[in-house]
Amino acid sequence: MIIGHLSDTHLGACIGSEPEREGDYYNAFMEAIEIFIKEHVDFVIHSGDILDEPRPYGTAMKILLQGVMELRKHDIPFLFTLGEHDISNVPSTPHPILLQLQGIGRYIGDGEPYEVGGATVIGLHKHRRVERGKLLRKLGDISRQLPNLSGKKILVLHQGVRECGGPGSELSIHEMPTGLNYYAMGHLHKPCRKDWGTGLLSYPGATHWVDLGDPMECGICLVDLSGDQASVERILLKNVRPKIMLEVSARELEAKLAELEGAEYPKKPCLWLSISTDRELDMQALEKRLSQRFIVKKIKQEPVQREGVIYPGAPEINLDEELKRLAIKALSNESAVNFALHELLPRLASGELAEAKEAVWRFFKGGGWRDNED
Numbered sequence: 001m002i003i004g005h006l007s008d009t010h011l012g013a014c015i016g017s018e019p020e021r022e023g024d025y026y027n028a029f030m031e032a033i034e035i036f037i038k039e040h041v042d043f044v045i046h047s048g049d050i051l052d053e054p055r056p057y058g059t060a061m062k063i064l065l066q067g068v069m070e071l072r073k074h075d076i077p078f079l080f081t082l083g084e085h086d087i088s089n090v091p092s093t094p095h096p097i098l099l100q101l102q103g104i105g106r107y108i109g110d111g112e113p114y115e116v117g118g119a120t121v122i123g124l125h126k127h128r129r130v131e132r133g134k135l136l137r138k139l140g141d142i143s144r145q146l147p148n149l150s151g152k153k154i155l156v157l158h159q160g161v162r163e164c165g166g167p168g169s170e171l172s173i174h175e176m177p178t179g180l181n182y183y184a185m186g187h188l189h190k191p192c193r194k195d196w197g198t199g200l201l202s203y204p205g206a207t208h209w210v211d212l213g214d215p216m217e218c219g220i221c222l223v224d225l226s227g228d229q230a231s232v233e234r235i236l237l238k239n240v241r242p243k244i245m246l247e248v249s250a251r252e253l254e255a256k257l258a259e260l261e262g263a264e265y266p267k268k269p270c271l272w273l274s275i276s277t278d279r280e281l282d283m284q285a286l287e288k289r290l291s292q293r294f295i296v297k298k299i300k301q302e303p304v305q306r307e308g309v310i311y312p313g314a315p316e317i318n319l320d321e322e323l324k325r326l327a328i329k330a331l332s333n334e335s336a337v338n339f340a341l342h343e344l345l346p347r348l349a350s351g352e353l354a355e356a357k358e359a360v361w362r363f364f365k366g367g368g369w370r371d372n373e374d
């Protein structure tokens with residue numbers, strides 16, 4: 001039995017903000033679908049963050065439906081749970097549930113076991129850190145059901161486990177029920193694999209990198225559950241945009257740029273460039289030149305101070321920046337800070353209390369107060 005496992009497809013990322021990159025997520029997703037069809041997998045599991053936002057634009061939904069319908073044509077069931085990007089703070093039906101209503105997908109994030117192709121799949125949707133107690137209780141319920149489940153047993157979660165995702169994770173692998181053959185994980189954009197009990201826990205990682213810190217090599221997993229021990233083959237996707245992060249001194253800039261511009265890329269790479277320099281550079285000209293071959297995400301110059309030179313323009317304290325720094329330190333939530341400083345504070349300062357109240361309500365409903373998560 002071979003299953004296809006993917007997660008964190010983030011369909012709809014970059015819509016509106018970076019039109020050139022919107023297709024990256026669609027192409028990677030469709031490539032994953034093609035691989036699953038070519039490999040004749042018995043079924044596909046998506047471990048959540050299917051969409052990039054809970055209120056998706058039509059194109060993201062269109063691609064999702066197209067991909068899942070393609071699987072359906074080949075009689076490959078599509079099972080999914082939901083990540084935090086799929087779930088709105090406003091209580092409503094998450095968009096991917098439409099797949100189930102259309103009869104082309106099966107939601108398995110409700111803790112109910114689902115039998116498919118000689119296996120039983122059981123899963124939960126994303127639980128936030130504050131819902132940890134609830135999550136642990138539900139994992140306990142699942143653990144108690146295991147003896148009654150038949151065939152190969154698969155648990156599907158969209159959570160971080162500390163052993164893969166570090167200290168910020170909601171769970172430790174030691175809190176996972178034992179007795180399952182495969183733990184199909186989502187949420188971490190970096191792939192990770194750990195033996196757990198007699199089974200195997202695995203994150204395939206995102207199908208296309210989303211953040212600067214995500215690995216550039218992205219892929220999906222083919223999971224072989226035929227034998228006693230699950231084994232995973234990770235397949236890298238070709239439809240991934242290269243990203244280049246470069247720190248360079250002004251002296252070596254030209255040589256480095258010539259090298260970058262001379263190289264061949266499957267797609268226009270995203271570029272983050274930091275130049276340490278002791279003189280002012282013509283950033284506009286540089287950006288113009290680089291944008292021919294690259295999607296310039298950020299270029300900045302960092303001043304290097306020469307010995308014996310006095311810099312009259314030593315940076316003054318920027319009050320706004322300082323206020324923001326302190327607020328972030330206190331709230332650890334950049335979007336809440338931006339809201340407080342740029343939307344709420346000006347209204348309060350000018351006595352527009354009704355507007356301030358309205359803004360808070362809108363901000364709350366829009367979910368901007370949530371932590372930024374993967």
Ligand SMILES: [Mn+2]
Nearest residue numbers: 008049187374
């Ligand atoms: Mn994600």
